[in-house]
Amino acid sequence: MGVIDLDGVEVRLANRTVLSGLTGELNGQAIGLLGPNGAGKSTLINTLLGFHLPSKGKARVFGLDTHKDRAQIRGSIGYMPENDSFIGNMSGVRFVRYMAELSGLPSGVALERAHEALFYVGLGEVRYRKVNTYSLGMKQLVKLAQALAHGPKLLILDEPTNGLDPVARQRMIQLIKDIRKEGSIRLLISSHLLRDIDETCDEVLILKNGRIASLCNIEEERRSNRSFMELETVGATERFSVSIRGLGCECATYPGGRIKLVIPDNIEARDLYVIASEQGVQIRRMNQRRDSLEDIFLRAMDNDQGRTANGSL
Amino acid sequence: MAVYKRNYSAYTGTVTPVATRVLVLARYAFEEAWSSKITVGLFIFCLLPCLVSLVAIYLADNPIARALVGGRGQEMLAIDARFFLKVLQTQAWLALVMASWIAPRLITLDLADNALPILLSHPISRFGYVFGKFIALFTSLSLITWIPCLLLFVYQSYSSPQPWAASNLQIAVGLLAGSVIWIAFLSVLGLALSSWVKWRAVATGVIFAAVFVPAGVGAIVSAVLRTKWGLLLNVPVMMSNLWQRLLGAPEPINGRLSVPTLGIAVMLLLACLVCVGMLSKRIRAREVVRG
Numbered sequence: 184m185g186v187i188d189l190d191g192v193e194v195r196l197a198n199r200t201v202l203s204g205l206t207g208e209l210n211g212q213a214i215g216l217l218g219p220n221g222a223g224k225s226t227l228i229n230t231l232l233g234f235h236l237p238s239k240g241k242a243r244v245f246g247l248d249t250h251k252d253r254a255q256i257r258g259s260i261g262y263m264p265e266n267d268s269f270i271g272n273m274s275g276v277r278f279v280r281y282m283a284e285l286s287g288l289p290s291g292v293a294l295e296r297a298h299e300a301l302f303y304v305g306l307g308e309v310r311y312r313k314v315n316t317y318s319l320g321m322k323q324l325v326k327l328a329q330a331l332a333h334g335p336k337l338l339i340l341d342e343p344t345n346g347l348d349p350v351a352r353q354r355m356i357q358l359i360k361d362i363r364k365e366g367s368i369r370l371l372i373s374s375h376l377l378r379d380i381d382e383t384c385d386e387v388l389i390l391k392n393g394r395i396a397s398l399c400n401i402e403e404e405r406r407s408n409r410s411f412m413e414l415e416t417v418g419a420t421e422r423f424s425v426s427i428r429g430l431g432c433e434c435a436t437y438p439g440g441r442i443k444l445v446i447p448d449n450i451e452a453r454d455l456y457v458i459a460s461e462q463g464v465q466i467r468r469m470n471q472r473r474d475s476l477e478d479i480f481l482r483a484m485d486n487d488q489g490r491t492a493n494g495s496l
Numbered sequence: 497m498a499v500y501k502r503n504y505s506a507y508t509g510t511v512t513p514v515a516t517r518v519l520v521l522a523r524y525a526f527e528e529a530w531s532s533k534i535t536v537g538l539f540i541f542c543l544l545p546c547l548v549s550l551v552a553i554y555l556a557d558n559p560i561a562r563a564l565v566g567g568r569g570q571e572m573l574a575i576d577a578r579f580f581l582k583v584l585q586t587q588a589w590l591a592l593v594m595a596s597w598i599a600p601r602l603i604t605l606d607l608a609d610n611a612l613p614i615l616l617s618h619p620i621s622r623f624g625y626v627f628g629k630f631i632a633l634f635t636s637l638s639l640i641t642w643i644p645c646l647l648l649f650v651y652q653s654y655s656s657p658q659p660w661a662a663s664n665l666q667i668a669v670g671l672l673a674g675s676v677i678w679i680a681f682l683s684v685l686g687l688a689l690s691s692w693v694k695w696r697a698v699a700t701g702v703i704f705a706a707v708f709v710p711a712g713v714g715a716i717v718s719a720v721l722r723t724k725w726g727l728l729l730n731v732p733v734m735m736s737n738l739w740q741r742l743l744g745a746p747e748p749i750n751g752r753l754s755v756p757t758l759g760i761a762v763m764l765l766l767a768c769l770v771c772v773g774m775l776s777k778r779i780r781a782r783e784v785v786r787g
Contacts (some may be wrong), residue, residue, distance in 0.1 A: 229784045232617050254514055254619040262617035271609040272528075284520045285618035287511030296507065303504055315609070329614065334507025367506040 184246040185210045186337060186369045187231065191240030193222075194393075201226045202393045205240070209371075211386025211400070213363045216373040217480060218390035224373040225265065227390065228339055231371075232262060244337060258287055263328030265341040265373075267322060271328075275306055278314050279329045286333035293332070300332040301325070305359060316404030319353035328359065331368075333443055339371045345381050352379075359383045362488065380478040389483040397483035402477055412471045414455070416440040418464035426458045439466075517620050521628025521634070527635070527777040529598045529636055538597060542590040549583050549648055551760050557655040574653050580667050584645055584739055588678050591637045592707060595679075598636055598685025600699035608694060614733040626687060633683040642675035661785045670742035678735060681764055688755045688771035689780040707731045727755045731740075734760045 185208035194202040202223045216224050222297050230242055241247040244256045257320040270278055271412065276297050283300075295396070301310040304324040314325055323343065330338055343359065345354045360383060361366055374380055380387060416423060420440045428434050433445040452469060459466050476483025481484035503514040511520035512520075517755045528534055556573035559575060565573060606612060653661035661668075686703050714729030727733050733753055738760050740747065747754065 185571050225784075228564040234616075234784045254621075257617060258511070258514070260617070262614070264613045264617070266610060268610045268612075268614040270611045272605060281520070281524050282614065282618060284512075285517055285615070285620055287514070287517070287619065288507065289510070291511060292507075292509055326614070331504065334505075362504055368504075408612075470740060 186214070186245065186345055188199040188243040192237045192242045193239035194235050195238045197298060198236065198442055200393060200419065202230065205395055207398045209386060209388060211384065213372060215384035215386040216371060216385040216390070217377065217382035217387055218285050218373060218375065219381055222390040222391040224390055225341060228341055228373060234255060237330065239402045259336040261333065261335035261338045263326045263340045263343060265345060268323060269314045272313055274311050274316055274432065275325050276303055276310040278325065279332050282329040283332040289334050296332045300328040303331065304328045305354065319346050320348065323355065335368060337369045337371060341373045341376060342375060343372065345376070356382050377480055387476065389480060391484060394413060397479065399479065401476060412444040412446055412469065413444040414444065415468035416442060416464050416466055419462055420464065422460050423459060423464045426462065427455060429453060514619050519623045521620065521625060522631035523536055525602045525629050525632035527631055529632060532601070538594055539640065542594060543580045543644060545586045546648060550651065552744055553648060553652050553655065555587065555614055577667050577743045578650065580645065580671060580761060581739055581743050581745040583648060584743070585673055587641045587645060588735065591641050591679055591682060594640060595633065595637055595682040595686045596700045596703040599703065600690040600696040603690040604693065604696050604699055607691060612779065616783045619754060622776065622783065625779065626775055630683050630688055633686060634679055637679035637682060640677055642655040642672050645671040647673060650763055667685065668745045670744065674742045677738065677764065681768060684768050684771040688774040691775055725754065727759055728759055728763045734763060735743060739759040
């Protein structure tokens with residue numbers, strides 16, 4: 184049983200197919216939900232929350248049907264919506280307590296956990312202020328606090344860094360990492376910011392036009408992909424490039440001593456330095472990178488045939 | 497999780513039954529409604545007529561007072577269905593004022609801050625959400641309608657020199673039923689209209705308008721078509737008829753203002769169904785973040 188099971192899920196809204204044929208099992212500790220605007224990320228989240236009934240197929244969260252067992256699912260989910268969504272004339276602590284009580288915590292426990300959650304997300308000092316006096320970053324944090332207070336099994340964060348300045352964003356990312364590290368909560372993070380997903384998730388579901396464009400384990404995907412290197416050299420560049428081809432690298436040379444390499448896993452930068460030293464070539468600059476999530480995302484976007492042709496599953 | 501440790505820990509304690517979550521909503525809505533000093537002021541104002549009625553009952557059951565007011569005063573001090581009808585009518589219209597103040601506080605604030613996606617992502621249904629708000633409004637209106645009315649009935653039963661309660665039980669039932677029908681209607685109407693109006697002050701006006709404007713339309717219909725069925729749009733007349741019959745008070749001399757009970761019931765039911773439809777449409781539209 185996965186955290187989220189999708190079995191041919193199709194969702195139609197206003198006679199328009201928004202999600203189509205979603206099939207897959209998501210098991211990661213932190214699952215990223217990526218896709219361009221209008222890809223169906225929020226619709227998928229709303230389907231998992233039981234707001235939309237799939238017109239075909241089934242979606243399950245922890246083995247529970249998202250429509251039939253929606254009350255049970257909602258009890259074990261913490262949801263942080265994308266847009267402003269709060270009760271502005273309530274104090275932060277009262278708002279979080281209210282949400283915790285709705286999730287089933289007894290009143291006294293809910294109050295205690297509300298205080299704790301607000302301190303945890305860094306709003307302890309402003310918890311008695313009304314929510315509508317909070318800054319945008321604080322509002323994001325209070326939404327996170329209410330999603331956490333009742334101790335959910337799955338935390339759904341819809342664009343958690345939306346509208347945050349770099350410092351607040353970094354703080355939010357760190358909080359998400361801490362929650363992930365704690366281990367008792369699975370995370371589903373929807374974002375169109377690759378960097379956020381890259382920093383926080385270990386599995387990613389990429390949607391495009393309501394279909395799965397890719398579903399992969401980020402780490403495995405990175406490992407299976409090639410490593411690229413750019414060099415800037417001074418000296419006998421041509422002879423140097425012939426030598427490194429001999430190591431098994433694919434190599435292209437450019438004017439000004441620039442060389443681009445695709446290096447196999449068994450070759451390290453040190454090997455290149457050894458050859459350069461032997462041939463009296465100076466390596467002035469070395470830039471190495473593996474396939475980033477951006478590459479994975481762009482490949483998925485390029486693939487119009489979607490998941491089947493992508494072959495990642 | 498602990499305040500001083502500032503770390504996260506899962507919750508492993510007991511949870512309340514799902515069915516009781518509606519009461520959480522109702523409790524918070526009730527607290528929200530009564531957090532305003534205006535609500536408290538209105539409540540006190542709404543109880544003033546009951547205080548006057550209480551004094552009237554005291555005087556009516558006091559032999560010295562009765563002797564002092566003499567013959568015509570005796571008629572004035574008669575505690576019967578007509579007396580309680582006046583009490584009920586007064587409280588009912590005050591309930592309209594109260595509902596038009598409280599109802600927008602319960603729904604408009606949630607909608608203005610787009611709170612529904614977060615509220616309904618918890619184990620609470622759309623029906624549960626509306627029902628919780630309904631309970632809060634209904635309870636608030638109960639405090640100024642059937643509860644004081646029945647307390648007056650109990651006081652009259654206690655202070656009357658003759659056995660009075662048993663022979664006038666229909667009044668108690670009528671007070672309860674008449675009040676409950678009216679405040680249930682007001683609650684549904686108030687919530688439905690509040691859900692469609694963004695500003696609280698406007699919502700208050702719209703609730704009043706929804707009760708009195710159709711009465712004007714009904715009067716035009718009656719005059720043009722020379723029929724009395726236009727009265728079915730006249731909520732004050734319909735409710736007066738209904739309360740009268742429920743309490744067993746005498747019919748008005750002017751029979752032109754009389755509407756069949758079945759017609760009243762059908763109209764109230766239709767109005768409630770329209771309100772429920774409006775609420776459902778509005779809340780369904782706002783329950784998710786579209787994206």
